[in-house]
Amino acid sequence: MRSELIKELFQSFIENDDTKFFRAAVEIIEDEEKLKHHLLAKDLKRIINSKNQNKLILNTNNSKKYKVSIPIPRDNDKGFPLLEIKERYFSLDDLILDPKIKKKIENIPKELSFREIFASYGLRPKQKYLFCGSPGTGKTLTSYVISSLLGYPLVHIRFDSIVSSFLGETSTNLRKIFDFIEQGEWVVLFDEFDVISKKRDDPYEHGETKRVVNNFMQMLDSYNGRSILTAATNHQHLLDTAIWRRFDEILYFDLPNEELRSQIFKKYLSVMKKSKDLNIFELAKITEDFSPADISYICEEALRRAILLNVNEIRFEIVVSIINEHYERKKIIRSV
Ligand SMILES: Nc1ncnc2c1ncn2[C@@H]1O[C@H](COP(=O)(O)OP(=O)(O)OP(=O)(O)O)[C@@H](O)[C@H]1O
Ligand SMILES: [Mg+2]
Incomplete structure (x- = not known):
């Protein structure tokens, strides 16, 4: 193990700096993978990933990455949390994809690092990604990989759980989620996104769904923060063109050849x-x-x-x- 990494681990412990610790740990795992010590690398990943989520939130409240204490938003009606924060480590090698798609994933950190230069041309880096394709092809995993590449925690939102049975509550839930994500740098995953994005002109759809879809699109449009927003679906045929346009990039996850x-x-x-x-x-x-x-x-x-x-x-x-x-x-x- 490289001596500077050992020093960084010790230093992070003394400074109680989770971000520094995480960065050093990730480098150590990558080194072990390169040396083909797969079992050790897997064990180290398992240890890092088993980090208790509540503890993570407590620690991150002190971290420089987030603003002061951010309570997890909850559904007014049933009281359950509207999102989960997950910090798991995956490397780009964990993802086996068509090289063209992989290149786009690999480019995300580079694009973000050009934010200021882009801004001088009136541009923004691509931040809104739609992942579609068959089940089990790596859409959720890709969001985790992006989160590891950037060192941003993953905010996992399961759409089916935020669609409230009470009229009006779903839009309120969405507002709370967007208010939350505005306060930090995250990789946000809107999972099973099609639940809410059924074709807006579907005659069988309730008017409330249309309103919620409109609301969601407005929030997506006006989102101005620094996070990466990803949405995943395996029912892309249910999404209408107004939704597709809101994303900077649409990636199709095909079955592997x-x-x-x-x-x-x-x-x-x-x-x-x-x-x-x-x-x-x-x-x-x-x-x-x-x-x-x-x-x-x-x-x-x-x-x-x-x-x-x-x-x-x-x-x-x-x-x-x-x-x-x-x-x-x-x-x-x-x-x-
Ligand atoms: N492209 C991939 N490369 C390597 N492993 C993969 C890939 N896709 C899926 N896997 C494996 O399958 C598991 C499930 O994949 P994942 O949850 O990312 O699929 P998904 O596309 O989100 O499926 P769904 O549409 O059902 O939500 C992953 O945790 C991983 O172990
Ligand atoms: Mg998934």
Whole structure:
């Protein structure tokens, strides 16, 4: 481990500076990954990610990143929190995507660092991103990766939970959320965004939904803060063009092709020794239409079985049988 990083860790402890600690920890994890110490890197990530959320909020109240104590907004009616703050570490390597999309993600910190120069030309960096595409393709994960790249905590908003049964309350909830995010630098994720953004001209839609959609678009338009706003949906067909226009960038997360599937298998099987006959390319070939989340599930199951069988290596025929079981599972899910 590099000596300056050890010093920074100690210094951050003395200064009670979470931001400094986090930055050093992230560099250490990246170094270990480069050295191919995947198990250690994974353990370190798990430790960082298990940081108690309440503690995080307490600490961040003292941090320079946020303004003084910010209470989490709650729904007036039922009293539940309207958002969750999450600080988990992911590196860009955790995301296996079409290189064109990955490049756009990679560019976000660079764009933000040009904020002042952009402003001198009357421009702003791109801040509003819409992620659409099939389930399990990495939309939520991408928001976490951006949050790690920028060192901004993630504010996770589940749209279905803020749509209140009381007329008028939903817009109030949205206002509270925007008031909250104005007070800091975050990566905001409006998840399952389509719940609220159903086509505004849908005759079956209640007038309240139309009003809420209008309200949301106004808030999105007038948002002037420094956060990155992301919205994710796998029902992009439900969104109308007025919504699409509000975003600076729309990224489509497609199912992975064979090459990307190989990379995903390689990544998720890297933590254990593989049997000689294990052919990653063959696994990628027989998993057409599988999402990265499907592949991650299959790999985890293969690891579990190897451990239970006490064989300490991943065997090709076991992975193939899990793939076949998963095909059946997908068939059942599709038929319901
Ligand atoms: N592109 C990817 N690269 C690597 N792993 C991925 C990728 N996409 C998904 N995964 C794995 O699958 C898990 C679930 O993915 P994620 O929650 O980001 O999907 P999603 O697109 O948000 O799905 P949904 O539309 O159902 O919300 C991730 O935590 C990760 O383990
Ligand atoms: Mg998601």
